Amino acid sequence: MSRLLLDRVLAGVPLGENPLRHVRELPERPATTADWPSWVPDALRTALAGGGVERPWAHQVEAATHAREGRHVVIATGTASGKSLAYQLPVLSALSENRRATALYLSPTKALGADQLRAVRELGVDDARPAAYDGDTPMPERDWVRAHARWVFTNPDMLHRGVLPSHARWASFFRRLAYVVVDECHGYRGVFGSHVALLLRRLRRVAAKYGADPVFVLASATVSDPAASASRLAGVPCVAVTDDRSPQGARTVALWEPPLLPELAGENGAPVRRSAGAETARIMTDLVVEGARTLAFVRSRRGAELTALSARQALADVDPSLPARVAAYRAGFLPEERRALEKSLADGTLLGVASTNALELGVDIAGLDAVVVAGYPGTLASFWQQAGRAGRAGDSALVVFVAQDNPLDTYLVHNPSAMLDKPVESTVIDPGNPYVLAPQLVCAAMELPLTEKCLADFGGPVARRVLDDLTTDGVLRKRPTGWFWTSRERPHASVDIRGSGGEQVAVVEADSGRMLGTVDPGAAFTTVHQGAVYLHQGTSYVVDDLDLETGLAMVHREDPEWSTSPREQIDISVLSVAEQARYRAGVTVNLGEVAVTSHVVAYLRKLPSGQVLDQVPLDLPEQTLNTRAVWYTLTDDLLADAGLTKHETPGALHAAEHAAIGLLPLFATCDRWDIGGVSTALHPDTGEPTVFVHDGHPGGAGFADRAHAALIPWLTATRDAIAACECPSGCPSCVQSPKCGNGNEPLHKDGAIRVLTTVLNAVADATPESKAS
Numbered sequence: 001m002s003r004l005l006l007d008r009v010l011a012g013v014p015l016g017e018n019p020l021r022h023v024r025e026l027p028e029r030p031a032t033t034a035d036w037p038s039w040v041p042d043a044l045r046t047a048l049a050g051g052g053v054e055r056p057w058a059h060q061v062e063a064a065t066h067a068r069e070g071r072h073v074v075i076a077t078g079t080a081s082g083k084s085l086a087y088q089l090p091v092l093s094a095l096s097e098n099r100r101a102t103a104l105y106l107s108p109t110k111a112l113g114a115d116q117l118r119a120v121r122e123l124g125v126d127d128a129r130p131a132a133y134d135g136d137t138p139m140p141e142r143d144w145v146r147a148h149a150r151w152v153f154t155n156p157d158m159l160h161r162g163v164l165p166s167h168a169r170w171a172s173f174f175r176r177l178a179y180v181v182v183d184e185c186h187g188y189r190g191v192f193g194s195h196v197a198l199l200l201r202r203l204r205r206v207a208a209k210y211g212a213d214p215v216f217v218l219a220s221a222t223v224s225d226p227a228a229s230a231s232r233l234a235g236v237p238c239v240a241v242t243d244d245r246s247p248q249g250a251r252t253v254a255l256w257e258p259p260l261l262p263e264l265a266g267e268n269g270a271p272v273r274r275s276a277g278a279e280t281a282r283i284m285t286d287l288v289v290e291g292a293r294t295l296a297f298v299r300s301r302r303g304a305e306l307t308a309l310s311a312r313q314a315l316a317d318v319d320p321s322l323p324a325r326v327a328a329y330r331a332g333f334l335p336e337e338r339r340a341l342e343k344s345l346a347d348g349t350l351l352g353v354a355s356t357n358a359l360e361l362g363v364d365i366a367g368l369d370a371v372v373v374a375g376y377p378g379t380l381a382s383f384w385q386q387a388g389r390a391g392r393a394g395d396s397a398l399v400v401f402v403a404q405d406n407p408l409d410t411y412l413v414h415n416p417s418a419m420l421d422k423p424v425e426s427t428v429i430d431p432g433n434p435y436v437l438a439p440q441l442v443c444a445a446m447e448l449p450l451t452e453k454c455l456a457d458f459g460g461p462v463a464r465r466v467l468d469d470l471t472t473d474g475v476l477r478k479r480p481t482g483w484f485w486t487s488r489e490r491p492h493a494s495v496d497i498r499g500s501g502g503e504q505v506a507v508v509e510a511d512s513g514r515m516l517g518t519v520d521p522g523a524a525f526t527t528v529h530q531g532a533v534y535l536h537q538g539t540s541y542v543v544d545d546l547d548l549e550t551g552l553a554m555v556h557r558e559d560p561e562w563s564t565s566p567r568e569q570i571d572i573s574v575l576s577v578a579e580q581a582r583y584r585a586g587v588t589v590n591l592g593e594v595a596v597t598s599h600v601v602a603y604l605r606k607l608p609s610g611q612v613l614d615q616v617p618l619d620l621p622e623q624t625l626n627t628r629a630v631w632y633t634l635t636d637d638l639l640a641d642a643g644l645t646k647h648e649t650p651g652a653l654h655a656a657e658h659a660a661i662g663l664l665p666l667f668a669t670c671d672r673w674d675i676g677g678v679s680t681a682l683h684p685d686t687g688e689p690t691v692f693v694h695d696g697h698p699g700g701a702g703f704a705d706r707a708h709a710a711l712i713p714w715l716t717a718t719r720d721a722i723a724a725c726e727c728p729s730g731c732p733s734c735v736q737s738p739k740c741g742n743g744n745e746p747l748h749k750d751g752a753i754r755v756l757t758t759v760l761n762a763v764a765d766a767t768p769e770s771k772a773s
């Protein structure tokens with residue numbers, strides 16, 4: 001069936017194009033069930049059977065038994081493998097046996113929490129008294145939840161701002177806290193993940209004050225080494241359950257690269273590929289015509305709308321009844337609307353749905369005939385979650401990955417094993433980042449004074465140094481018994497656990513006064529400067545004014561035909577070197593702290609074709625970011641040996657830097673936007689041609705460190721991605737970057753391959769001449 005579907009889709013490809021790069025058949029996996037554990041109360045077993053679970057799968061029982069026996073556990077299995085049951089069993093059993101026990105459930109999003117709460121409520125085990133406690137919970141209800149709920153569903157933000165600071169009001173809840181469930185824990189990465197790791201340590205400290213020592217049950221997508229990731233996140237040793245015994249139908253996975261369109265010219269005359277969204281719409285059209293229930297994942301909301309729209313238009317020519325059977329999954333759907341859409345896709349009323357990644361969380365769609373993934377969704381874990389929506393037991397399904405025009409996607413479709421054979425990456429967090437640790441320790445000290453004994457849990461010596469600084473600065477007070485917060489005001493509200501610290505800039509619609517969202521202070525100058533086109537949930541706005549004093553960006557609704565991109569001057573200086581390896585051939589590789597100074601000086605207005613309308617100057621102050629970076633240097637002689645002239649060197653280094661930033665997400669579970677880079681033919685601190693790749697967050701989020709640790713595979717993949725692109729001299733699929741502050745000039749594609757080869761040869765051939773750390 002699935003191979004047949006692929007043939008149908010290929011039949012629709014225009015003559016002369018050959019977008020198919022690889023096909024892989026994934027075999028069917030049969031299910032293995034297990035007996036209900038004897039400790040599951042009859043009433044709960046009956047309720048679950050009523051919900052359709054006759055017998056649990058083996059991995060569910062394995063995870064539930066660990067939790068039951070008091071071991072912290074992480075269950076890391078695929079989409080639709082019933083991870084919820086694995087924690088419902090021990091939690092609901094405990095709540096029903098012990099009338100006083102309580103449990104806490106945490107999810108990264110409110111929507112997922114609401115879904116899980118509904119699922120528990122539908123079991124009808126009322127004495128568990130499950131209840132939501134989040135930003136939407138009305139004030140009068142909050143008192144009831146604190147006093148009576150036994151299973152509280154909340155999110156890290158609410159735990160941070162609403163629960164822990166007023167733990168005394170939750171005393172009876174904490175005293176009896178038996179379980180903490182951390183759902184979708186692979187979503188906690190980077191700065192947010194580092195905050196959540198420390199938040200969970202604060203939670204354990206508060207629970208301990210009331211005499212409780214809850215068991216942690218974490219649920220994760222399949223990732224490599226889940227025990228280590230979960231233990232790092234929760235701060236307690238976790239056992240991992242990874243052997244997925246749920247059934248999975250056979251799947252055909254196709255890797256697809258849209259063709260270059262020679263008749264169009266992009267930035268600096270570079271060729272352009274047909275967009276992944278347009279290609280996806282075409283593929284979805286063919287699949288819907290075949291009657292295949294198809295889900296397409298598109299990176300942006302607007303992209304999802306456009307994909308559904310163009311599929312509908314194409315279908316109208318085939319059969320007037322078909323357009324109505326294609327829909328876009330829109331942001332802002334109410335839960336009922338979301339479920340109605342799921343249901344119509346499940347029963348085949350709808351045949352095609354285009355969605356953003358938002359659908360990835362907490363929506364019960366599985367067993368589809370086809371899934372199309374337009375653009376790499378950021379992690380292999382996400383890719384497999386999305387691909388896992390396709391395929392029922394006993395039936396096969398099709399998964400198509402459509403490359404977007406960036407170096408990472410190019411690399412993946414040309415190196416299928418990197419995508420299909422590689423263990424899924426573990427998440428990167430850095431709870432020791434002083435920029436995260438400092439505000440977290442301040443919040444912790446407000447909740448309960450910090451003692452010497454607590455420090456081990458918060459990073460030991462690092463926490464000690466941060467506390468000394470906080471004391472010197474007068475933020476905390478040191479007394480013989482520990483560190484104290486002495487102000488009356490709570491520090492929590494000013495600590496944004498999802499951002500990178502500092503005051504967020506609020507984006508406000510001038511007419512209505514409605515706040516559309518917030519922007520990290522570090523990103524405000526490049527995204528909401530005066531004249532910037534700002535997209536919010538698929539709607540376009542133009543910024544009238546950015547007021548730095550008040551932290552407000554005022555916008556109005558407008559959908560101009562151009563987009564804007566900032567021109568930025570960036571300087572980087574080395575503050576300290578943590579590790580340096582010097583290779584005999586004349587290459588050094590370094591990891592350390594840097595100061596990145598950026599100055600947004602203008603912005604370009606560009607048409608969708610890439611044509612530049614004009615450049616508008618801006619008058620904004622410089623900004624400095626202290627963070628971590630990895631950098632390498634080469635001698636001028638080495639570059640000359642590689643055949644690069646003085647004139648070509650800047651473009652070669654710049655192109656190598658761009659592509660390396662594009663590939664790093666494959667090795668460091670970051671977003672391309674989380675990192676930045678600088679390249680120069682002569683850097684004052686190194687005295688040599690140098691390429692820097694730095695973390696985009698104050699203090700770093702662990703990405704530069706991961707890049708340093710994975711230097712050889714990372715730069716090898718970078719070189720391979722550039723070499724695989726068939727464009728003549730550089731395009732968005734290889735060395736052009738959408739966030740280049742320099743308008744993608746100069747770039748030397750072939751030179752970048754030579755720079756990377758030179759560095760890799762030097763590093764691979766020899767042990768370093770000297771190594772310092």
Ligand SMILES: [Zn+2]
Nearest residue numbers: 725727731734
């Ligand atoms: Zn290219």
Ligand SMILES: [Zn+2]
Nearest residue numbers: 740741742744
């Ligand atoms: Zn650049």
